[in-house]
Amino acid sequence: MKQFYVGIDGGGTSCRARIRDEQHNLLGEAKSGSANIMLGADIAMVSIIEAIASAAQQANLTQDDFSNMHVGLALAGAEHKNSWQAFMAQLHPFASIVLNTDAYGACLGAHNGDDGAIMIGGTGSCGILLKDGQQHVVGGREFPISDQGGGAVMGLRLIQQVLLAYDGIVATTPLVTHVLNHFNHDVDAIVEWSKGAIPKDYGQFSPAIFQYAFEGDALAISMLKQTAADIEMFLIALNNKGATRICLMGSIAERIQDWLSPPVQQWIVQPQFDAIEGAIMMAGKAEHNLY
Structure with missing residues (x-):
């Protein structure tokens, strides 16, 4: 058969x-x-x-x-x-x-199938090193308590900033306006949506963060710097466990490499x-x- x-x-x-x-x-x-x-x-x-x-x-x-x-x-x-x-x-x-x-x-x-490490940054995030038949994991304990560097956490942080901007606490930027337009400028709709939102719902905003950062939006740039710092934190942790070859995988991680510091970039290889x-x-x- x-x-x-x-x-x-x-x-x-x-x-x-x-x-x-x-x-x-x-x-x-x-x-x-x-x-x-x-x-x-x-x-x-x-x-x-x-x-x-x-x-x-x-x-x-x-x-x-x-x-x-x-x-x-x-x-x-x-x-x-x-x-x-x-x-x-x-x-x-x-x-x-x-x-x-x-x-x-x-x-x-x-x-x-050989020894090596990866850092996944998609909707969620997780780093893993396979070495000598053992696997060593950093992060990856699910949104919202973990998954820094992933799209869901990015989206959650963005929604928080949008609400602060709506209240006049932080500056409004084109990215903020983009999100408010998504919810028809109805903050109650954002709150209602959040009650049932799952990781992919928050993650849907990550492409806009990259787009507006490319266009010079101050909030988007600060958010990508934070995401890069989160991913870099995990890359350093993997290196401390013995990883010298690390692949970036997932829609976020693959696009964040240029935002990483040069010492960390030397460990990055292609899958x-x-x-x-x-x-x-x-x-x-x-x-x-x-x-």
């Missing part, structure tokens, strides 16, 4: 799936919604199955083929043991599943493969399970 190997890279914003056959040929790739298991094991499973089903269609595969698929899952929130156990306790249609963090999968892919390939390396190999 032909076997398939599936890699899943799932975070607070999206879930990406890639299917390869036994000869490592690419069969299909697709994307669905959030797969952060701390936001719900069942929600993540729905996103994973949806992404795999969409990818499978590209190869004329159906859900009947799921039982021949070994799935490597690199998911946000997997570092939380109770969430990991809740997810793994679910029924699933696949031949096997292996679950570790999105950072672990990204690091495997970035260094093609060899992405997190989905790292997840495929995990597929069918139970030793990659976090717990």
